[in-house]
Amino acid sequence: MRPYVYLMAAVTVDGRIASRTGYSRLSCPHDLKRLHAMRANVDAVIIGANTAIVDNPRLTVRYVEGRNPVRVLIDGALRVPTTLRIFDNSAPTIIYTSRRAPLEKIEELRGRGVEVVIIGEEKIDPGDVLRDLYRRNMKKVLLEGGGRTNWEFLNRCLVDELIVTITPYVFGNGVSLIEGEGYPNTEETPFVLELVSVKLCECGREIVLTYRLRCKNKFTQNI
Ligand SMILES: NC(=O)C1=CN([C@@H]2O[C@H](COP(=O)(O)OP(=O)(O)OC[C@H]3O[C@@H](n4cnc5c(N)ncnc54)[C@H](OP(=O)(O)O)[C@@H]3O)[C@@H](O)[C@H]2O)C=CC1
Numbered sequence: 001m002r003p004y005v006y007l008m009a010a011v012t013v014d015g016r017i018a019s020r021t022g023y024s025r026l027s028c029p030h031d032l033k034r035l036h037a038m039r040a041n042v043d044a045v046i047i048g049a050n051t052a053i054v055d056n057p058r059l060t061v062r063y064v065e066g067r068n069p070v071r072v073l074i075d076g077a078l079r080v081p082t083t084l085r086i087f088d089n090s091a092p093t094i095i096y097t098s099r100r101a102p103l104e105k106i107e108e109l110r111g112r113g114v115e116v117v118i119i120g121e122e123k124i125d126p127g128d129v130l131r132d133l134y135r136r137n138m139k140k141v142l143l144e145g146g147g148r149t150n151w152e153f154l155n156r157c158l159v160d161e162l163i164v165t166i167t168p169y170v171f172g173n174g175v176s177l178i179e180g181e182g183y184p185n186t187e188e189t190p191f192v193l194e195l196v197s198v199k200l201c202e203c204g205r206e207i208v209l210t211y212r213l214r215c216k217n218k219f220t221q222n223i
Pocket residue numbers: 008009010011016017018022023024025026047048049050051052054055074075076077078079122123124125126144145146147148149150152175179
């Protein structure tokens with residue numbers, strides 16, 4: 001069993017979630033409220049190592065009333081600095097890492113109240129992360145990027161709902177919503193996207209697309 005997985009992001013018209021310099025503040029205040037309402041609605045928020053390093057996010061609920069989710073970081077080599085805001089104890093934080101992680105860094109973070117879980121030899125299977133979160137009674141989680149982490153989950157059919165806000169910008173380069181090895185054509189994706197809704201944001205400049213993802217039968221995960 002695994003939790004229900006939402007993936008939420010803001011993209012430019014050319015599908016980028018960040019520019020080549022790592023700039024990613026795309027959403028208007030209304031869209032940020034939507035993001036924070038989603039954080040308040042889930043049990044955990046998951047990010048990858050680069051997002052943690054580049055953005056140094058808080059991942060707390062601030063623009064609406066609600067409780068903070070558990071913050072989950074996937075970092076196979078435990079590359080992140082120990083000074084990040086996600087280690088500030090304002091909400092619980094769990095790191096999933098592998099045997100590649102330096103032992104002294106694991107100890108330092110554990111000493112500061114961060115739960116560090118070694119879940120793989122080299123690579124981390126996102127299915128294992130989700131199963132572990134489910135065992136901890138987390139039934140709904142939000143995947144907040146970045147592009148590589150989104151790919152790792154999506155490519156294994158581990159995303160149930162995709163909520164993408166299209167913002168009126170173009171980067172021409174940078175990090176795409178999904179950053180992976182890719183598919184050669186539309187037939188060979190392991191999932192189908194079913195459009196649920198198209199909404200104009202309250203600001204009048206952004207479009208919020210919601211899709212439900214259905215895993216094609218031959219790719220169905222046994223999870
Ligand atoms: N506009 C928006 O809505 C958002 C934008 N962003 C932007 O996205 C950018 C970062 O995206 P990106 O560079 O793709 O990186 P990610 O944040 O997806 O981090 C990728 C890294 O995380 C680690 N990781 C993720 N999954 C696994 C796994 N299954 N097993 C092992 N390690 C894993 C790996 O580290 P390692 O290689 O060391 O093993 C991997 O290189 C930032 O610039 C950020 O600002 C992020 C979120 C939202």
